Amino acid sequence: PKHYNITLLPGDGIGPEVVSVAKNVLSLVGSRHGIEFGFQEMPVGGAALDLVGVPLPDETLSVAKQSDAILLGAIGGYKWDKNEKHLKPETGLLQLRAGLGVFANLRPATVLPQLVDSSTLKKEVAEGVDLMVVRELTGGIYFGQPRGFSTTEKGEEIGFNTEVYATYEIDRIARVAFETARKRCGKLCSVDKANVLEASMLWRKRVTLMASDYPDVELTHMYVDNAAMQLIRDPKQFDTIVTNNIFGDILSDEASMLTGSIGMLPSACLGESGPGLFEPIHGSAPDIAGQLGLFCLFYLILQDKANPLATVLSVAMLLRYGLQEEYAAITIESAVLDTLNNGFRTGDIFSSGKKLVGCKEIGEEVMKSV
Amino acid sequence: PKHYNITLLPGDGIGPEVVSVAKNVLSLVGSRHGIEFGFQEMPVGGAALDLVGVPLPDETLSVAKQSDAILLGAIGGYKWDKNEKHLKPETGLLQLRAGLGVFANLRPATVLPQLVDSSTLKKEVAEGVDLMVVRELTGGIYFGQPRGFSTTEKGEEIGFNTEVYATYEIDRIARVAFETARKRCGKLCSVDKANVLEASMLWRKRVTLMASDYPDVELTHMYVDNAAMQLIRDPKQFDTIVTNNIFGDILSDEASMLTGSIGMLPSACLGESGPGLFEPIHGSAPDIAGQLGLFCLFYLILQDKANPLATVLSVAMLLRYGLQEEYAAITIESAVLDTLNNGFRTGDIFSSGKKLVGCKEIGEEVMKSV
Numbered sequence A, B: 001p002k003h004y005n006i007t008l009l010p011g012d013g014i015g016p017e018v019v020s021v022a023k024n025v026l027s028l029v030g031s032r033h034g035i036e037f038g039f040q041e042m043p044v045g046g047a048a049l050d051l052v053g054v055p056l057p058d059e060t061l062s063v064a065k066q067s068d069a070i071l072l073g074a075i076g077g078y079k080w081d082k083n084e085k086h087l088k089p090e091t092g093l094l095q096l097r098a099g100l101g102v103f104a105n106l107r108p109a110t111v112l113p114q115l116v117d118s119s120t121l122k123k124e125v126a127e128g129v130d131l132m133v134v135r136e137l138t139g140g141i142y143f144g145q146p147r148g149f150s151t152t153e154k155g156e157e158i159g160f161n162t163e164v165y166a167t168y169e170i171d172r173i174a175r176v177a178f179e180t181a182r183k184r185c186g187k188l189c190s191v192d193k194a195n196v197l198e199a200s201m202l203w204r205k206r207v208t209l210m211a212s213d214y215p216d217v218e219l220t221h222m223y224v225d226n227a228a229m230q231l232i233r234d235p236k237q238f239d240t241i242v243t244n245n246i247f248g249d250i251l252s253d254e255a256s257m258l259t260g261s262i263g264m265l266p267s268a269c270l271g272e273s274g275p276g277l278f279e280p281i282h283g284s285a286p287d288i289a290g291q292l293g294l295f296c297l298f299y300l301i302l303q304d305k306a307n308p309l310a311t312v313l314s315v316a317m318l319l320r321y322g323l324q325e326e327y328a329a330i331t332i333e334s335a336v337l338d339t340l341n342n343g344f345r346t347g348d349i350f351s352s353g354k355k356l357v358g359c360k361e362i363g364e365e366v367m368k369s370v
């Protein structure tokens, strides 16, 4: 049988729990499709800080690089919040992205018919939302040099960062976005702030140039402030959105909250070559946990209440985008839908009349449907 | 009687129309409160480009600076969209902000009970939303140096901008925000990206330091991606939000769209001393016009269909924040509410059972209620 090596990076908080469920689902689906998986678990984030004192140990990165795909759980927690920058769990995540060269972050925001009521949007606005944010992930203001602190002539302290994009960085993410749009509904909206920022002007110019290679894709441009509005006014106008690292951080989170069920949303981070990194979106936003009330993920661990479905769906993305195993991906996605159709819900997506189950149990239900 | 000089900058598109209505309302309210207004109209934006070839003529800026307050209509339009950067209408707006030193942008997002159905959010989520975004307006990546285009050693073109804040810039906007929160519900949420950006780390440090001067204000911090989510999940959790220029651009537009009635929202731009700049928020977002369908403001001119109420409410902010004429401000706000209670609506906020009227007519209804 085919064999793939998967690096598991459970990380912090609910990470280990949801990754364990997703791993079981992956193994089972593999056995149905004649695929064998080898798993290697490595520390990252707060877990790595506690173990070896850095958020991304060299060995974790090198094991990850040599594998066929990487599954990440969650990173961060209050415990490490006051750490200095180079000792923050988040820094480990940024180092991982840079180290793997995964410049393209695909973040779908889909409102499932079964969960349309979870959205805070009116039903007629939320229903049918199905968009994909393609976020540039290894450039822009997240990594731009120079950055740091300094003192002005007048003795004022300043903090500064550089938003910078080179043509090759824009071109490669634009290509991923056009290809993505082509496979979806053929509509690509590039989001920038070209009326103010030079980095955005270059972005718009390069994306526009590339459009001639994709006559079948309809390209539009939108300013980021307007995009933040349009996502709320009429999210269905969007098919594929492409944008820079920081705008993508903001807009993809906004888009995911439109669905009302961020416990269900997966993501993929892809590079030119080498393994992709796959993670539930709740996992990459540690600060959510403390704010979300019912969604209060980190506190759900002891009670086995976390929703593992975003991680399970991340495994589907891993199969599709990381290993080109489309059939196995579809098997997982159908199993998740079946589980929802059978009425099973974790607390974050519960509504009356449904069956409230824990993390492990909903995982088992998915396996029954595989 | 008291006398104030007001600079009117009608600008482009629907600007002249809505400013004319607001001017009439201001004059009338003044006469009721023993206040006399002198008005001087000056060109800005596309109108100034057509007239004298620059988006902010020196004379416009100097007249504005010498007046007691400035009312701006709308800036920009398709006609000038392909202009070079220094000849864009938007550049005139940025020059005006910098020239006036108006570093604090107050942007309320209020869901009026009469218009709660305009929101795309569920009624129970939208109802009672009443928040204020305090956006830093003359610093950060909008104005930071260095900026521009360049070529790397490898011959790659790059576009770059600098996000930079000095302590004094953070301190003065933080002070405005704490004062604003104190007059509202005493809750201030500072939004940044301090887990990644040095400019944000300094921001968070300085805002935190200032909190000791305001023991009566409850200060929290939130990452910008989370804030973009929380605004949709539960906007009522927010009272006052303070953030930098670019995050404020995005979040204030997101917040305003939550109300579903951006044709109703005013804004104020204030400096240390000198006159404030007041404008409807739709006026500062020229790109909306082409995207908004029913809201398609620029095309509403010929049909007298624009909603002047955001500009009328901007005049109320002008009275309150610019001239400390609180009573006159309240008179205007009540008149607007009365007009809505009497069932009058422009097209953008129309719903069945209400009386559809044009720009001039709704202005006259407001005047009847003054």
Ligand SMILES: CC(C)[C@H](C(=O)O)[C@@H](O)C(=O)O
Residues within 6 Å of the ligand: A090, A093, A094, A249, A284, A285, A286, B195, B196, B225
């Ligand atoms: C944790 C943080 C550094 C990260 C980011 O900003 O990229 C997160 O918000 C995300 O979106 O994955």
Ligand SMILES: CC(C)[C@H](C(=O)O)[C@@H](O)C(=O)O
Residues within 6 Å of the ligand: A195, A196, A225, B090, B093, B094, B249, B284, B285, B286
């Ligand atoms: C027109 C543009 C330069 C402006 C900005 O980005 O500040 C607008 O979007 C606003 O919010 O007033």
